[in-house]
Amino acid sequence: MSNDFDYTVVTRALIKAIKDGTGYQLIEANSPGEQPEYPFCTFTITSPSIQIERYYEGALFEMVVSLTWHGTSSVGVLNLxxxxxxxxxSDAGRKTLADNxxxxxxxxxxxxxDNFISIDYERxxxxxxxxxxxxTFTDDSVDTIESFKVNYYGG
Known part of the structure; x- marks a missing residue:
């Protein structure tokens, strides 16, 4: 079976949508590297594959992505x-996703x-x-029917 789905398509679409919608950065939660300056948003794919319907060449599925805004002001991150x-x-946000x-x-x-960090809170x-x-996977283990013959016994 070959699998063609790539989760980076989802993360890139969300990164673009958050940047377009707010002007701020979306990064992967709990990832290595330096933390950007506040405010910023993080994502975590909490449920990567909830199967909805399966086909011979693919399957529809849902996923859940958690988005969390980080900052020093609770009202500031609430607004973001x-x-x-x-x-x-919005139509623009849905189009960004649909384009992907x-x-x-x-x-x-x-x-x-909120997170309590040392002696202060991260909002x-x-x-x-x-x-x-x-x-859009294909199931290579399923035999395909190359041809068939129909016998008609009409009366």
Missing amino acids: AKKSESYLR GIALVDITGISSR TIGFDVRLLAKD
């Missing part, structure tokens, strides 16, 4: 979370995700995005 949520629901073969299914409610607000995608 709302702005990015609104952009993803992804459809927005749902967005959960925005909620606080975090986030939401989850449910997306629909198509895996």
